[in-house]
Amino acid sequence: MSCFDATSMHHKAGTSKNIHRLTNLIAMSNSPGKGRDLDHLMEQNSTELGFLSAYGGSSSEGDGGAIFAALQRFLKAGGVQTKLNRKKDSIAFSFGTAKCEPNGCMISFEGTNLPLVASDLLQSGFAHGMLDDNRKKGSVVMVEWGAEQRRFIERLVEYFTHVE
Numbered sequence: 001m002s003c004f005d006a007t008s009m010h011h012k013a014g015t016s017k018n019i020h021r022l023t024n025l026i027a028m029s030n031s032p033g034k035g036r037d038l039d040h041l042m043e044q045n046s047t048e049l050g051f052l053s054a055y056g057g058s059s060s061e062g063d064g065g066a067i068f069a070a071l072q073r074f075l076k077a078g079g080v081q082t083k084l085n086r087k088k089d090s091i092a093f094s095f096g097t098a099k100c101e102p103n104g105c106m107i108s109f110e111g112t113n114l115p116l117v118a119s120d121l122l123q124s125g126f127a128h129g130m131l132d133d134n135r136k137k138g139s140v141v142m143v144e145w146g147a148e149q150r151r152f153i154e155r156l157v158e159y160f161t162h163v164e
Contacts, residue, residue, distance in 0.1 A: 062103055065100055067104055067145045068100035071105055071145070078153075078154070078157045080093050080157055080161075096110055101141065103127075107153075108139040109138055113136075114136065118131050125145075128140065
């Protein structure tokens with residue numbers, strides 16, 4: 001094999017590699033985009049992807065009516081007596097109130113030495129959380145009804161049913 005033959009083979013090999021890469025790129029560009037696949041997967045499995053809330057990114061707008069109804073059912077299941085107002089948009093219970101709002105459900109609570117810290121009201125799915133310095137009063141708007149919100153309400157119910 002002469003020097004000329006080796007060089008021409010080298011060029012042919014390089015060209016065939018590039019043609020193979022180009023063919024792959026063309027095939028990839030003709031395939032449907034993958035951007036919608038993740039959205040579709042999350043939509044299909046939204047109930048199974050709750051762990052993603054640990055990474056933040058919660059909306060500050062929720063369905064107030066649905067959250068309010070879920071809270072009512074949850075309190076009833078926990079044995080908490082509630083009283084619904086005439087407008088049917090708020091309830092009162094032994095340790096506070098809950099009011100349906102367009103973007104969520106506002107919960108206000110009051111007690112001695114509440115088992116909470118300010119960061120409890122800043123979790124994903126909560127908005128506008130406030131806890132006074134002496135931990136006797138607080139409020140928060142729940143904009144989601146997920147595991148964090150249920151745990152939060154459970155803590156309050158447990159505290160008030162065992163302490164008072």
